[in-house]
Amino acid sequence: MPAVTPIALVDDELAMVKYNDDGLVAAIVQDEATRVVLMMAWMNAETLRQSLDEGRTVFWSRSRQEVWRKGDTSGDRQFIRQAFYDCDGDTLLFVVEQEGRGACHTGAWSCFFRPFGGADGAS
Amino acid sequence: MPAVTPIALVDDELAMVKYNDDGLVAAIVQDEATRVVLMMAWMNAETLRQSLDEGRTVFWSRSRQEVWRKGDTSGDRQFIRQAFYDCDGDTLLFVVEQEGRGACHTGAWSCFFRPFGGADGAS
Numbered sequence: 211m212p213a214v215t216p217i218a219l220v221d222d223e224l225a226m227v228k229y230n231d232d233g234l235v236a237a238i239v240q241d242e243a244t245r246v247v248l249m250m251a252w253m254n255a256e257t258l259r260q261s262l263d264e265g266r267t268v269f270w271s272r273s274r275q276e277v278w279r280k281g282d283t284s285g286d287r288q289f290i291r292q293a294f295y296d297c298d299g300d301t302l303l304f305v306v307e308q309e310g311r312g313a314c315h316t317g318a319w320s321c322f323f324r325p326f327g328g329a330d331g332a333s
Numbered sequence: 334m335p336a337v338t339p340i341a342l343v344d345d346e347l348a349m350v351k352y353n354d355d356g357l358v359a360a361i362v363q364d365e366a367t368r369v370v371l372m373m374a375w376m377n378a379e380t381l382r383q384s385l386d387e388g389r390t391v392f393w394s395r396s397r398q399e400v401w402r403k404g405d406t407s408g409d410r411q412f413i414r415q416a417f418y419d420c421d422g423d424t425l426l427f428v429v430e431q432e433g434r435g436a437c438h439t440g441a442w443s444c445f446f447r448p449f450g451g452a453d454g455a456s
Contacts, residue, residue, distance in 0.1 A: 217450035226447075238361055238370060245368030247361060250424040262449055294445035297437050301373040303445040314420050322417035322426040324349075326385055327340035 212289045212307045216265040226299045229255065234270060237261075237302040239313060241320075242291050248313035249321040251278070253302065265290050267304055286310035335412045335430045339388040349422045352378065357393060360384075360425040362436060364443075365414050371436035372444040374401075376425065388413050390427055409433035 229235050234252040241248050251269040253261065257277055260268040267288040271278040281287030288306040295302055312319035352358050357375040364371050374392040376384065380400055383391040390411040394401040404410030411429040418425055435442035 220449065220451055223447070223449050236359060236373060238373060240370055247363055247370065247426050250359060250361060250373075250419070293449040295447055295449065296372070296444040297439050297441070297446070298444070301444070303370050316420050318420070321419040321421070321424070323420070324346075324418055326343065326346050326416040326418065328343055328346075 212287075212309060214265040214289060215291060217262040217290060217293055219259060219262055223295065224255075224259070227255070227258065227295055227302070228299045230300075232272075234272070235300060235302055237267070237269065237304060239267060239288060239304045239306055241308050241313075242305050243307070246320050247322055248288075248306070248308060248319070251280075258302070261290060261304070262293060267306065281309060284310065284315075286312060288313070335410075335432060337388040337412060338414060340385040340413060340416055342382060342385055346418065347378075347382070350378070350381065350418055350425070351422045353423075355395075357395070358423060358425055360390070360392065360427060362390060362411060362427045362429055364431050364436075365428050366430070369443050370445055371411075371429070371431060371442070374403075381425070384413060384427070385416060390429065404432060407433065407438075409435060411436070 233254050237253045238250050239248045254270045257268040257270050267280045269278040287309045292305040314321040356377050360376045361373050362371045377393045380391040380393050390403045392401040410432045415428040437444040
């Protein structure tokens with residue numbers, strides 16, 4: 211199993227995070243090794259604290275309206291190595307060690323596997 | 334000036350994009366050279382088409398409620414090299430050549446310059 215490296219909960223930092231009307235903040239996940247952007251999902255204040263404290267991404271599933279501890283079902287966990295909040299405090303970035311087959315429920319490594327512009331991407 | 338490489342507008346692809354109740358879709362921007370995640374902002378259907386067609390990121394500013402052609406004021410334009418939509422069609426990823434000083438209105442190269450966990454990041 212990959213190493214777990216929790217990130218300290220600092221109240222002044224957590225207070226900088228702004229949540230939308232649904233109490234959620236966007237969380238981008240990037241693979242540490244390849245720098246590939248893996249996915250984007252949502253966290254609430256509780257699952258952000260859980261993520262930092264457990265060193266694993268924990269999201270709020272908007273479709274299921276429940277806590278979504280990434281990888282508990284699939285085994286494809288994400289171990290957090292760095293976490294950032296942006297200039298406006300309304301988007302988070304997690305740099306992770308992606309376990310298993312990848313981040314996407316389709317089986318793809320990244321959720322961003324479909325380019326615009328036809329199969330070749332740029333026209 | 335960096336090369337401009339427009340991306341073909343393909344109706345079947347554009348139809349895969351899902352917009353939220355405000356008619357917006359989240360757009361992540363990543364630097365092609367360094368693979369750094371630069372920022373996240375929002376597009377509507379019109380500014381997505383403009384972005385692909387012009388080969389530059391064009392967003393919808395939620396705070397100003399107007400089209401935000403990135404870099405028109407600052408000079409720090411983003412020239413699109415690849416564009417992707419995710420498995421659910423509700424998040425976009427643009428890989429760009431970032432011009433000028435960077436993506437962030439603070440003057441930082443990336444908007445994600447503040448780590449959780451204190452100054453050192455991981456605890």
